[in-house]
Amino acid sequence: MTHPTLPVLYYVYVRSFYDSNGDGIGDINGIREKLDYFAWLGVDGILLSPIFDSPLSDFGYDITNLRGINPEYGTLEQFRLLIKEASEKGIDVYMDVVANHTSSQHPWFKESSSNSDNAKKDWYVWAPARSDGTPPNNWLTIFGESAWRWHPTRGEYYLHNTLSNQPDLNYRHPDVIRELLGSVRFWFETGVKGLRLDSVNLFLHDDKLRNNPPKHLGWQDPARADPYKYQSQRYNISRPENIHLLKQLRVIADGYDEKKWLLGSLSDPSPYPIIDRYTSEGDALDAANVFESLSLCQDFQQVGEQLQQFYGAVHPGQACWSTGNHDIARVASRWQDANAHPQAAKLLLLLLAVLPGAISIYQGEELGLPEANVPADKRRDFFGKQVIANYIGRDGCRTPIPWAANAPHLGFSNGESWLPPDPNHAPYSVDEQTHQEDSVLTFTRALLQWRKTLAVLQKGSCRVLAYNQALIVLERHFKEHTMIIALNGSPQDATIRLNLPSPAQTFAIPHMAHNEDIIQHALQLSPWQAWVGFMSNG
Numbered sequence: 001m002t003h004p005t006l007p008v009l010y011y012v013y014v015r016s017f018y019d020s021n022g023d024g025i026g027d028i029n030g031i032r033e034k035l036d037y038f039a040w041l042g043v044d045g046i047l048l049s050p051i052f053d054s055p056l057s058d059f060g061y062d063i064t065n066l067r068g069i070n071p072e073y074g075t076l077e078q079f080r081l082l083i084k085e086a087s088e089k090g091i092d093v094y095m096d097v098v099a100n101h102t103s104s105q106h107p108w109f110k111e112s113s114s115n116s117d118n119a120k121k122d123w124y125v126w127a128p129a130r131s132d133g134t135p136p137n138n139w140l141t142i143f144g145e146s147a148w149r150w151h152p153t154r155g156e157y158y159l160h161n162t163l164s165n166q167p168d169l170n171y172r173h174p175d176v177i178r179e180l181l182g183s184v185r186f187w188f189e190t191g192v193k194g195l196r197l198d199s200v201n202l203f204l205h206d207d208k209l210r211n212n213p214p215k216h217l218g219w220q221d222p223a224r225a226d227p228y229k230y231q232s233q234r235y236n237i238s239r240p241e242n243i244h245l246l247k248q249l250r251v252i253a254d255g256y257d258e259k260k261w262l263l264g265s266l267s268d269p270s271p272y273p274i275i276d277r278y279t280s281e282g283d284a285l286d287a288a289n290v291f292e293s294l295s296l297c298q299d300f301q302q303v304g305e306q307l308q309q310f311y312g313a314v315h316p317g318q319a320c321w322s323t324g325n326h327d328i329a330r331v332a333s334r335w336q337d338a339n340a341h342p343q344a345a346k347l348l349l350l351l352l353a354v355l356p357g358a359i360s361i362y363q364g365e366e367l368g369l370p371e372a373n374v375p376a377d378k379r380r381d382f383f384g385k386q387v388i389a390n391y392i393g394r395d396g397c398r399t400p401i402p403w404a405a406n407a408p409h410l411g412f413s414n415g416e417s418w419l420p421p422d423p424n425h426a427p428y429s430v431d432e433q434t435h436q437e438d439s440v441l442t443f444t445r446a447l448l449q450w451r452k453t454l455a456v457l458q459k460g461s462c463r464v465l466a467y468n469q470a471l472i473v474l475e476r477h478f479k480e481h482t483m484i485i486a487l488n489g490s491p492q493d494a495t496i497r498l499n500l501p502s503p504a505q506t507f508a509i510p511h512m513a514h515n516e517d518i519i520q521h522a523l524q525l526s527p528w529q530a531w532v533g534f535m536s537n538g
Contacts, residue, residue, distance in 0.1 A: 009358060114154070139159070
């Protein structure tokens with residue numbers, strides 16, 4: 001299958017993007033007011049964090065109605081206006097859909113848990129205790145705790161692959177499947193361009209509830225600090241039958257005259273063969289992203305290893321690449337020795353731009369935002385402290401966007417915001433950077449325009465030529481054009497020797513320092529700089 005060009009998305013963490021009504025919480029109307037910003041930046045679409053009805057214990061990943069808008073964010077009518085107005089500016093709207101599980105406060109779960117003889121008794125994954133009262137099997141959540149929780153009213157255990165207040169739906173039940181398919185139709189018919197399906201490889205489990213086998217770990221293996229890594233997740237995630245549900249979703253997406261996108265997010269110890277099956281044959285997802293991929297990398301050694309694994313397993317499937325999201329420390333602070341340096345932020349954005357497939361820029365990355373410092377008494381991500389020892393939570397990457405350096409709350413809201421803006425973010429504000437020729441924001445805009453002009457970046461194949469902790473060299477190839485990209489992801493000068501089959505012409509990168517041509521096959525790169533060269537194959 002020939003894949004069409006995949007979009008450049010801007011991931012909007014809605015609570016922290018822009019507050020239109022002064023209640024301190026970002027909302028749908030706030031996004032509408034900033035549509036010109038997205039158009040100016042040059043993204044193809046905006047991907048919204050979950051905006052569904054929810055008690056917000058996990059800020060939207062615990063839903064109580066997959067077809068309802070949380071009143072804190074606005075109304076369905078406002079959402080329809082957002083889609084209409086965005087479309088008029090050439091911007092598509094995508095939604096982050098949580099379908100693997102619901103909140104324990106969902107009416108479905110309340111009914112299902114009330115007894116073992118009700119209309120929704122099998123809408124979730126229930127199992128009796130073993131003869132000694134322990135859970136049905138040895139499955140663990142990614143946090144290292146049992147994936148089963150006892151419900152005293154029902155008198156059985158229920159499955160939760162994530163948090164205990166997020167019970168897994170039973171997609172072996174036809175009524176549950178019908179509800180999911182109906183919700184997908186609902187949002188597509190509302191005008192949404194695409195859906196990002198969260199935890200897309202967790203939808204189905206082994207119907208016999210067999211124990212996961214152990215992994216054979218060496219005694220010195222660092223994985224021994226993480227119980228989840230003691231097991232081979234053979235029976236609780238990434239089941240082969242999962243593809244049949246995705247095929248049903250593909251049928252719905254393909255039933256519209258206008259292209260509808262299905263993106264997936266997954267977490268698995270061996271994710272890339274799964275992405276290959278989910279995206280390569282054109283019968284399931286358009287693209288998938290992996291939490292363990294670039295979003296956790298801290299140097300080019302790790303990036304190179306991830307890309308090598310991907311291209312070794314996935315062909316011709318597609319990824320949706322990102323270097324950050326609302327669950328991990330911001331890349332400008334996470335990357336080794338970057339220390340939030342603007343040139344480092346630019347280089348990491350360039351890395352995204354030269355990869356094939358879809359890319360997703362997490363809000364604030366276009367500003368080079370570092371991880372925020374959130375005072376202990378202002379932190380809101382309680383679950384982080386509950387499930388991971390010595391972890392302060394995810395608030396540092398979720399603070400409000402700084403729109404105006406000298407405005408109250410940095411221009412995010414007229415009232416006290418749900419998380420305090422970091423005063424140290426003032427110099428990174430949109431109003432400060434918009435008119436600075438060398439700012440990260442100006443660079444991002446030029447970079448996205450540059451990417452759109454080059455067919456080799458949009459449609460070409462990709463190969464990793466070399467990498468170490470500081471450097472990586474990539475090759476993109478399309479028809480008669482070959483592009484070589486060398487990146488120095490360190491604060492030191494670096495020299496790399498390229499054995500190219502033919503002379504390469506230096507190709508300027510907008511708003512990035514120009515390096516000299518290769519001298520005797522040796523390329524010298526300044527800190528946080530890149531070199532792009534074109535070779536003719538004709």
